[in-house]
Amino acid sequence: MTAGPSWAQSTLSGKAPEIALPGLQWLNVAAPIPLEKLRGRLVILDFWTLGCINCVHIIPTLRALEERYPDKIVVIGVHSPKFEREKSIVSVRDAIRRYEIHHPVIHDPEMQLWKAYGVEAWPTLVFVGADGKLLGQVQGEPEPQRFNRLVMDLLKQSAGELKPQHLALKPLEAVQGRFSFPGKLKSVAGAEKRLALADAGHNQIVLLNDKGADVRRFGSGKEGFIDGAANKASFHHPQGLIATNDAIYVADTGNHAIRKIDLATGNVSTLAGTGQRGSVLGNPSAGKVTALASPWDLERKGQQIYFANAGTHQIGVLNLADNKVAMFAGSGAEELKDGAAREVGFAQPSGLVISADGATLYVADSESSAIRTITLNNKPMVKTLVGAGLFDFGRTNGTFKVGRLQHPLGVAVDGQQLLVADTYNNAIRSLDLAAKQISEFDGGTYTCMDPVCIPTREPAGIVIDGKDRVLLVDTGNQRIEEYRPSSKTYHTWAR
Numbered sequence: 092m093t094a095g096p097s098w099a100q101s102t103l104s105g106k107a108p109e110i111a112l113p114g115l116q117w118l119n120v121a122a123p124i125p126l127e128k129l130r131g132r133l134v135i136l137d138f139w140t141l142g143c144i145n146c147v148h149i150i151p152t153l154r155a156l157e158e159r160y161p162d163k164i165v166v167i168g169v170h171s172p173k174f175e176r177e178k179s180i181v182s183v184r185d186a187i188r189r190y191e192i193h194h195p196v197i198h199d200p201e202m203q204l205w206k207a208y209g210v211e212a213w214p215t216l217v218f219v220g221a222d223g224k225l226l227g228q229v230q231g232e233p234e235p236q237r238f239n240r241l242v243m244d245l246l247k248q249s250a251g252e253l254k255p256q257h258l259a260l261k262p263l264e265a266v267q268g269r270f271s272f273p274g275k276l277k278s279v280a281g282a283e284k285r286l287a288l289a290d291a292g293h294n295q296i297v298l299l300n301d302k303g304a305d306v307r308r309f310g311s312g313k314e315g316f317i318d319g320a321a322n323k324a325s326f327h328h329p330q331g332l333i334a335t336n337d338a339i340y341v342a343d344t345g346n347h348a349i350r351k352i353d354l355a356t357g358n359v360s361t362l363a364g365t366g367q368r369g370s371v372l373g374n375p376s377a378g379k380v381t382a383l384a385s386p387w388d389l390e391r392k393g394q395q396i397y398f399a400n401a402g403t404h405q406i407g408v409l410n411l412a413d414n415k416v417a418m419f420a421g422s423g424a425e426e427l428k429d430g431a432a433r434e435v436g437f438a439q440p441s442g443l444v445i446s447a448d449g450a451t452l453y454v455a456d457s458e459s460s461a462i463r464t465i466t467l468n469n470k471p472m473v474k475t476l477v478g479a480g481l482f483d484f485g486r487t488n489g490t491f492k493v494g495r496l497q498h499p500l501g502v503a504v505d506g507q508q509l510l511v512a513d514t515y516n517n518a519i520r521s522l523d524l525a526a527k528q529i530s531e532f533d534g535g536t537y538t539c540m541d542p543v544c545i546p547t548r549e550p551a552g553i554v555i556d557g558k559d560r561v562l563l564v565d566t567g568n569q570r571i572e573e574y575r576p577s578s579k580t581y582h583t584w585a586r
Contacts, residue, residue: 107219108207116180118187118196121261126223129165131254133245134219137168138210141177141186142498144385144401144439145232146214148368150190152235156242162255168196171205174498176515185567189272193262221252270569274330275388275552276562281336289329296341303585309352316346316366321357331388340396342386349386349409363409363416371403371423375415390443397452399440420465420473427459427480432471438481442501455499460484477529486516494529505555512550540582
C-alpha cells in the first residue's frame, strides 16, 4: 500500500530488535524462533497484511528465493493487520493456506514488531544480516529481478559470516474438500440454468447445475498457464469470471490474465495477459502482449469486457472485437477520488456488476471499503456511494454518507437493490439505491436451516438469482450458501 519500492539503509542501527516476543503467535513452525538461532543466515522479514494485493504479489518472489537458497535465506512473515478482521488468527491461517505460504509467519495484531522496526507501509521487507545486525529495507512491492539481484549482493557481502542450515518447518495442513477458497460465482446464460464458480484454490473453473452439483470442471487442477483442452489447460488461482451462453471469461488472477473457456468444446484460450505482473494500464494495446496485474473480477457489455485490475488500482477494458486492452477508469494511484474516469483513484477494486439497463458499472473497491459507480457512456464518471477513505471502515448502517463496510469483495444488483458481500464483516449488506440507505440484508433476520450451522466467514462473491434466491460464496468455509427472502431462511447450497 505504498506508491513504489525503494531500497534504504536501516534508520535503526546495530542489532535487530528481537522478533520472538512474548504473546505473539507463530505459524508454520513448532515454536517461536529467536533471532539468535538464525545467525549465519540472511533473514528477510516480510511485513504484510492479508488483504493487501501488493503484499500478495511478493509471495511468489519470496518463495523462489527460499527454494533457491533453502539453507542461506530465512523468510519470516510478520503479519501486521490493517483491518479489524485481519487481527483474527483464523483469517491469518486462511490466508497462509490460500496463498500457500510455507515460511514462518508471526501474527502481530498490535503491531509491536512493526513499531520496533520503524515500518511505515505495506509491504515492507526488512533485511537482517548473518551477524544479526540490521542491513536495510525495501518499502513497497519490488520488481522481482532487481530484488533478486539485491538479495544476491547481500549474500555475497555476508559470505564470510554465512553458516548454511535448513530451518525446520511445520506447515499448516492444506484445505481438503470439494471447493478451496472459492471466489466469484456468476450465472451462465441459456435455457438451462447453470452457474460458473471460480474455484481458486483448486485452480479450476466449475460449471454447476441449478442444484449446485458439478456439471464440468475446467483446468487440470495444477497451477500453471497453459491453453488447450479442458482437462489439460491450467489456471493460477482464478478469482473472477463472467459468462454468456457459449463461453466463460475468466479473471485468471495469479497469471495476471484474462482467459476464455469455449463451453461447446471445453477449450481454454488466452485473450489478454502475458503471465507476468504488469504496470499501470494506458492506451489500447494488443491483449496478448499486454501484462495485467491481478485481475479480480469481470463484467461484460456487448463486445466490452470490463475487468477489475486490482494490482494497479484500475478498471480495465478488453474489446473483444479487436482483442485490445486499455485503461477504462483509474489513474493507477491508490486513493478514493471521484470524477472523470481517467482521473480518479481506486484502491484494489475486486468486484464488478453491471445494472440491468447497462448504464452503470458498480465496483466493490476493497481497500477503501467503498462501493463506487461508473457511468457507461461517452464521458464515464466515477462516484462513491459508500466509503470515506483508505482507513475508514466498520459496520455502520444508515445513510450512504455515514454507512461503513469492511473490505467488500463482491456486488450484485437487482433494480434499486445492491447487495454487497461485505467480506471482513462476514455479512451481506444491502444498499437501497433510491433511498440512499445501507442496512443489513433484510434486517439480518435470516434463519439457518442446516443441521449444524456455521457462521459465514469472509464471503467473496454474491449473485441475485431471481426474485427469491440469493447465492453467497462463503469463501472461508469453502461453500456456497442459498438465501430465500420469502421464508427468511438460508442453508448450504453447495459444498
